[in-house]
Amino acid sequence: MANPTAAMLVIGDEILSGRTRDSNMYYLAGELTRHGIRLTEVRVVADEPAAIIAAVNALRAQYDHVFTSGGIGPTHDDITADAIAAAFEVEITHRADAMALLAAHYDRSGLEFNDARKRMARIPDGAVLIDNPVSTAPGFSLVNVHVMAGVPNIFQAMVASVLPSLTGGEPLLSQSLRVNRGEGEVAGPFGALAAEFPDLSMGSYPFITNGAHGTNLVIRGTDAGQIGRAMTRLAALFG
Amino acid sequence: MANPTAAMLVIGDEILSGRTRDSNMYYLAGELTRHGIRLTEVRVVADEPAAIIAAVNALRAQYDHVFTSGGIGPTHDDITADAIAAAFEVEITHRADAMALLAAHYDRSGLEFNDARKRMARIPDGAVLIDNPVSTAPGFSLVNVHVMAGVPNIFQAMVASVLPSLTGGEPLLSQSLRVNRGEGEVAGPFGALAAEFPDLSMGSYPFITNGAHGTNLVIRGTDAGQIGRAMTRLAALFG
Structure with missing residues (x-):
């Protein structure tokens, strides 16, 4: 059975301007691989x-799942939820379940539940909330799009919330x-070996250490036996 | 005058599988920003x-420049040059200028200039070589697409080779x-300030330190005076 496919969409001027080094892509790539979901494309906009x-x-339209990061906070530049609603052509409102979560959180912390914070309860119709154990304001899944925060520790917590509910593959x-x-030395035999194992993907990554x-x-x-056989051949060639 | 726009295309299974943490995106974003070119989108495929x-x-078709990283080495998984030629529907051959550079390099280093290494001289028709002072094998620019290696120190050297030849903006x-x-505390006044300065982009990035x-x-x-006036207002609000 083929593995489910996924794309990631990073929403963030701070990445494109070079201000911030993205870390969510690397994290999600590893988690999806472990879960048997094939991350096939990433876009940053x-x-x-x-x-x-x-x-x-x-x-x-192209992948089984889309994971987004960024743009779901309380400030004017947090426009992801509205953009997702527009993409699906559904309504977006201050939803009661999200409002209740946030109201209880700010009540406990003694902070005002002001209009900016209420923005974080704006959820597109039909979406299912994603739990945020770090700072309460939820993400959401709408059909196959999973919308999460950009702050790395919150992103990671949301990935942990949503991933177990998704069907993985081998x-x-x-x-x-x-x-x-x-x-240049290994390319010839390595390419020949790759051609012998068309179900496996073989890549080479050069490095320079001390010159x-x-x-x-x-x-x-995904076939451990086949990988083992190929590794044995590889070790015989270059070990 | 509007700033030129750019996209980056990272070619790499090793990024998507979570094996390697990309660093070229962060580097290029900073360099383009300093050069007045607006990085507007990144894709990883x-x-x-x-x-x-x-x-x-x-x-x-969408941006003034496209910068690619990865896939121009000697192994079977290095398919970027052929893919670029196919995208532009031009021929690709072992080009004489690239062959001469590589032949001299391997002659100096005493290594065999074998078929795998000759693959690195495959350059689409009409492309201009990008100098590689680290390991000789060149990148190339074809119209507005600049094709560079994925190994970070080579990528950075190629960016340094190509960027001065491109027209930047303010x-x-x-x-x-x-x-x-x-x-949630700053969102209201910060959003109001952003609305007063429509030519500027204002973003907020939360963090948690020691709880x-x-x-x-x-x-x-791009207007230093306007940024200065907005910062003065910002400092008065929150300083």
């Missing part, structure tokens, strides 16, 4: 409604061999 | 010809104010 809407609609496995030869060229050879797939 | 071709054609400036209040909520407020634009 600016905090612009048209850009978000176009990307969400392109990605949700684990995506990988093994690698580090060889002390440049890519010496080396290459990490990586074999990916 | 797998090592699949159809995915690369579709992304390149979508992005080169520098993209930013200033920020760190306030010891949560986003206390804080927010970085960032103002971006």
Whole structure:
């Protein structure tokens, strides 16, 4: 059975301007791989409604799941929820379940539940809330689009909330061999081996350590036996 | 005058599988911002010809420049140059200028200039080589698409080779104010200020330090005077 596919959409001027180094992509990639969901594309777009809407609609049509990060806070630049509603052409309101969660949270913390904070209860019709154990303000899933915060520890908590509910596939496995030869030395035999195992994906990643060229050879797939056989061949070639 | 726009296309199974944390996006974002080119979108796609071709054609039509990273080495999974040629519907050959560079390099280093290494001289017709002072194998620019290696130090050297030849715009400036209040406290007045300065972009980025909520407020634009006036107002509100 083929693994489910996913795309990620990072919404953030702060990434595109070089102010912030994204860490959510790396985190999500690892989590999805462990869950047997194949991350197939990532896009990063600016905090612009048209850009978000176009990307969400392109990605949700093409992949089994779309995970978004960023733009669901209380400030004027937090426009993701409205853009998702527009992409699906559904209404968006201050939803009662989200309002209740937030009202209780601000009541406990003694902070005013002001209009800005109420913005975080704006949820598109038909969406299911994603639990946020860090700071309460929820994410949401609408059909196959999972909308999460950009702050890394909140993003990670939301991924942990949503991922167990999604059907994964066979684990995506990988093994690698580090060889002390440049890519140009290993390319011929490695390519021939890759051609012998069409169900596996083989990649080579060069590095330079102390001026010496080396290459990490990586074999990916879902069939552990086949990966093992390929690794044995690889070790015989370059070990 | 509006700033030129750019997109980045990262080609790499190793990013999507969570094996490698991308660093080229963060580097390029900062360099383009300093050069006055507005990075507007990033995509990460797998090592699949159809995915690369579709992304390149979508992005080169939409933005002034496209910068790609990854997939131009000597191994079977290095398919970027062929995919770019296919996207532009031009021929690709072992080009004489690239062959001469590589032949001289391997002659100097005493390594065999084998078929795998000759693959790195495959350059689409009409492209201009991008200098690679680190390891010789060149990148190339074809019309508005700049094709570079994925290994970070080579990527950075190629960016340094190509960027001075591109027309930049007014520098993209930013200033920020760190306030010891949560986003929900600053959102109202900050949003009102943003509405007063429609030519500037204002973003807020929450953080938690030692359990206390804080927010970085960032103002971006190209008019230093206007940014200064907005920062003065911001400091009066929250300083």
